[in-house]
Amino acid sequence: NAGVTQTPKFQVLKTGQSMTLQCAQDMNHEYMSWYRQDPGMGLRLIHYSVGAGITDQGEVPNGYNVSRSTTEDFPLRLLSAAPSQTSVYFCASRPLGSGETQYFGPGTRLLVL
Amino acid sequence: RKEVEQDPGPFNVPEGATVAFNCTYSNSASQSFFWYRQDCRKEPKLLMSVYSSGNEDGRFTAQLNRASQYISLLIRDSKLSDSATYLCVVGTNDYKLSFGAGTTVTVRA
Numbered sequence: 001n002a003g004v005t006q007t008p009k010f011q012v013l014k015t016g017q018s019m020t021l022q023c024a025q026d027m028n029h030e031y032m033s034w035y036r037q038d039p040g041m042g043l044r045l046i047h048y049s050v051g052a053g054i055t056d057q058g059e060v061p062n063g064y065n066v067s068r069s070t071t072e073d074f075p076l077r078l079l080s081a082a083p084s085q086t087s088v089y090f091c092a093s094r095p096l097g098s099g100e101t102q103y104f105g106p107g108t109r110l111l112v113l
Numbered sequence: 114r115k116e117v118e119q120d121p122g123p124f125n126v127p128e129g130a131t132v133a134f135n136c137t138y139s140n141s142a143s144q145s146f147f148w149y150r151q152d153c154r155k156e157p158k159l160l161m162s163v164y165s166s167g168n169e170d171g172r173f174t175a176q177l178n179r180a181s182q183y184i185s186l187l188i189r190d191s192k193l194s195d196s197a198t199y200l201c202v203v204g205t206n207d208y209k210l211s212f213g214a215g216t217t218v219t220v221r222a
Contacts, residue, residue: 035212040214042213042214043157045210048208090157105156
């Protein structure tokens with residue numbers, strides 16, 4: 001199993017540009033989520049999904065869109081990048097169930113100029 | 114108030130020492146508790162789940178105190194490879210996990 005994969009690893013954007021961060025998992029997990037991690041702060045939930053066709057907002061959803069057309073894929077779209085979106089983005093997946101382990105992708109480092 | 118708060122450290126300890134640190138959580142309805150480990154510029158990985166009665170995994174011991182709403186992690190006989198940031202993670206029944214900002218531990222030779 002590849003686990004959770006993310007592309008790209010690094011990206012530099014100009015303010016106002018749009019892009020999609022890709023995330024895929026091959027563990028047949030129902031739950032997938034996107035976090036951002038900034039210095040001195042915990043991981044903050046952007047959006048999450050409990051299954052194909054179902055998405056919901058997390059703690060910091062503004063400026064981001066998601067969709068879940070398949071169990072495997074959960075892309076994150078930045079509609080119009082802003083410098084405040086400079087961060088490290090982690091995608092994660094796990095089975096439903098409160099005690100389940102969450103598996104993270106390797107992260108995408110995004111710099112918005 | 115943050116949902117999960119941790120002492121950021123850093124805790125600098127010599128090899129072989131014992132180090133312990135806590136995290137507090139604000140939601141009394143929290144149902145699941147974890148410690149994750151994050152190495153520099155890497156993704157977080159599960160270290161251990163935390164159970165109500167407390168649990169050990171080798172040199173690592175986790176405790177949960179629901180009345181005071183904190184969990185703790187103790188590392189015995191520290192190794193250089195234990196140097197990392199330890200994230201406290203708390204879950205409720207709506208699938209969401211809340212992460213602390215992390216406690217940095219540095220083990221020196």
